[in-house]
Amino acid sequence: MKRVEYYSILLFILLLIGWQLLAQPMSELVLPTPTVIMLELWDGLNSGYFLPHIIRTGSEVILGLLIGCSMGFILGVLMGEFDVLRKLFYPYVIASQAVPKLALAPLFILWFGFGMTSKVVITALICFFPLLENTVTAVQYTDPNKKDLFYVLGATRLQTLVRLKIPAGLPAILAGFRVAVVLAVVGAVVGEFIGGNKGLGAMIIASQSMMDTPLMFSILILLTVMGMLLYQGVSLIEKFLLKPYTKGIKK
Amino acid sequence: MSFLTLEHVHYRYNDLDFALKDVNWQVNQGEFHSLLGKSGCGKTTLLKLAAGLLKPEQGKIFLHGTEVYRPLPQMGYVFQAPTLLEWKNILDNVLLPIVLKRKPKEEELDFANELLQLVGIHSHKLKYPSELSGGQQSRVAIARALIQKPVMLYLDEPFAALDAITREELQDDLLKLCKMQKTTVLFITHDITEAVYLSDRIAIMFDGQIIHDMKIDLPEKRDIHMRYESNFNELCLTVRQYIGGGNNEKS
Numbered sequence: 143m144k145r146v147e148y149y150s151i152l153l154f155i156l157l158l159i160g161w162q163l164l165a166q167p168m169s170e171l172v173l174p175t176p177t178v179i180m181l182e183l184w185d186g187l188n189s190g191y192f193l194p195h196i197i198r199t200g201s202e203v204i205l206g207l208l209i210g211c212s213m214g215f216i217l218g219v220l221m222g223e224f225d226v227l228r229k230l231f232y233p234y235v236i237a238s239q240a241v242p243k244l245a246l247a248p249l250f251i252l253w254f255g256f257g258m259t260s261k262v263v264i265t266a267l268i269c270f271f272p273l274l275e276n277t278v279t280a281v282q283y284t285d286p287n288k289k290d291l292f293y294v295l296g297a298t299r300l301q302t303l304v305r306l307k308i309p310a311g312l313p314a315i316l317a318g319f320r321v322a323v324v325l326a327v328v329g330a331v332v333g334e335f336i337g338g339n340k341g342l343g344a345m346i347i348a349s350q351s352m353m354d355t356p357l358m359f360s361i362l363i364l365l366t367v368m369g370m371l372l373y374q375g376v377s378l379i380e381k382f383l384l385k386p387y388t389k390g391i392k393k
Numbered sequence: 394m395s396f397l398t399l400e401h402v403h404y405r406y407n408d409l410d411f412a413l414k415d416v417n418w419q420v421n422q423g424e425f426h427s428l429l430g431k432s433g434c435g436k437t438t439l440l441k442l443a444a445g446l447l448k449p450e451q452g453k454i455f456l457h458g459t460e461v462y463r464p465l466p467q468m469g470y471v472f473q474a475p476t477l478l479e480w481k482n483i484l485d486n487v488l489l490p491i492v493l494k495r496k497p498k499e500e501e502l503d504f505a506n507e508l509l510q511l512v513g514i515h516s517h518k519l520k521y522p523s524e525l526s527g528g529q530q531s532r533v534a535i536a537r538a539l540i541q542k543p544v545m546l547y548l549d550e551p552f553a554a555l556d557a558i559t560r561e562e563l564q565d566d567l568l569k570l571c572k573m574q575k576t577t578v579l580f581i582t583h584d585i586t587e588a589v590y591l592s593d594r595i596a597i598m599f600d601g602q603i604i605h606d607m608k609i610d611l612p613e614k615r616d617i618h619m620r621y622e623s624n625f626n627e628l629c630l631t632v633r634q635y636i637g638g639g640n641n642e643k644s
Contacts, residue, residue: 287476290446294464297493305493309480386521387479 174356183360198341202330206265214270218277251337261333268329269322276318280311316380327369396422402452412438414601425578427588430598436581444547469538471548475530477522484518508536528559548580605635
């Protein structure tokens with residue numbers, strides 16, 4: 143286990159060296175070397191140039207994630223629990239799944255303006271579906287023996303939902319949340335591509351028009367780090383919440 | 394004296410064959426009744442009907458004078474699998490039947506602890522189900538079924554998945570607990586020695602009907618030596634012959 147981790151770090155260093163050697167003879171405009179990118183990144187962070195953009199994109203991602211996931215969860219629970227609602231809404235859900243949601247971004251900019259709202263809406267919409275899908279399935283397919291148990295114990299429908307179906311489906315629901323987190327960054331950045339002058343996505347477009355490739359790379363690194371941090375955060379939450387489910391299972 | 398009564402009970406899962414055909418049966422108060430038969434003979438269906446999990450197509454079922462058409466609060470049910478809630482610790486799993494109705498009282502908490510002590514897993518009470526072995530989980534399921542001091546206990550092959558030695562231990566525990574509270578028991582099994590060891594009466598089922606009902610004449614206090622006595626083995630052979638099949642069928 144430990145040994146593989148060493149190799150992984152070694153591989154990373156080798157890749158960096160390879161990149162440096164490959165990029166050295168090339169124009170900075172095409173492929174800047176890692177050292178140039180690191181300097182750019184350091185400068186930007188030190189001077190506080192990146193900070194407002196990081197905060198902007200970060201808050202779009204988090205707001206969109208919270209709004210989209212909670213709506214997806216609530217509607218998912220309702221659709222999983224009530225057959226009527228599921229039959230009523232499912233065709234629309236499938237239809238809206240088929241629409242490439244990022245292609246709706248220009249429309250949202252039109253509706254909600256160039257500010258933060260349009261990006262939050264896009265992000266929320268993208269996060270909504272994985273959570274909805276997983277929640278519906280999780281609530282719908284609870285172990286029939288456990289449902290019988292609750293029936294024998296005289297539990298009400300609400301008790302069965304809150305005390306059985308949702309906790310029993312928690313692993314699946316959290317898996318949907320993990321997918322949503324990764325998509326959230328994509329949603330916010332693409333929203334910023336299309337309209338707006340703030341946020342890391344808008345900066346990528348700006349750096350492109352300035353032909354400042356090192357800046358573009360440093361923003362890409364920032365976005366990657368942001369995505370990874372979010373993912374790690376969610377993994378930690380997941381691990382904490384699912385502790386009892388997996389305690390006895392040796393990894 | 395009859396405690397649980399089934400009168401002309403019919404049941405079928407689809408429009409085709411009857412799973413149960415005109416079943417008439419009585420269980421007396423305080424007795425341990427086993428229902429024995431091959432897989433698919435309708436044992437579980439009969440148990441589910443008697444417990445109110447299913448409604449008979451024709452006929453009536455009475456428990457202590459009350460007609461059964463849904464699970465009654467004074468009954469306990471143990472499923473084939475332990476069916477514990479993975480996200481609750483052992484003590485909370487045992488208290489589940491009470492928690493669904495109200496906040497557990499001090500004496501109920503004491504009784505839960507006492508039950509866990511009796512089935513020998515008191516030291517694990519703060520662990521989660523995934524940390525326990527199959528036999529320990531079955532013990533928790535039995536403790537949970539007894540927490541409300543049911544007058545009638547239904548068990549659906551609760552020990553089928555356990556090894557022979559653990560099963561013998563659990564049989565003794567079960568007998569001890571049921572005698573202590575004078576619980577009437579309906580127990581389903583396909584294991585002849587298990588049925589003979591546990592029961593005051595055995596009903597043998599075949600193809601949706603009770604084909605034989607016999608009293609087991611063994612001393613009330615059961616112990617391990619009894620399992621190897623000739624008297625016990627003769628009873629097992631008698632039961633086996635009533636079930637039919639085996640060598641006779643091959644010819």
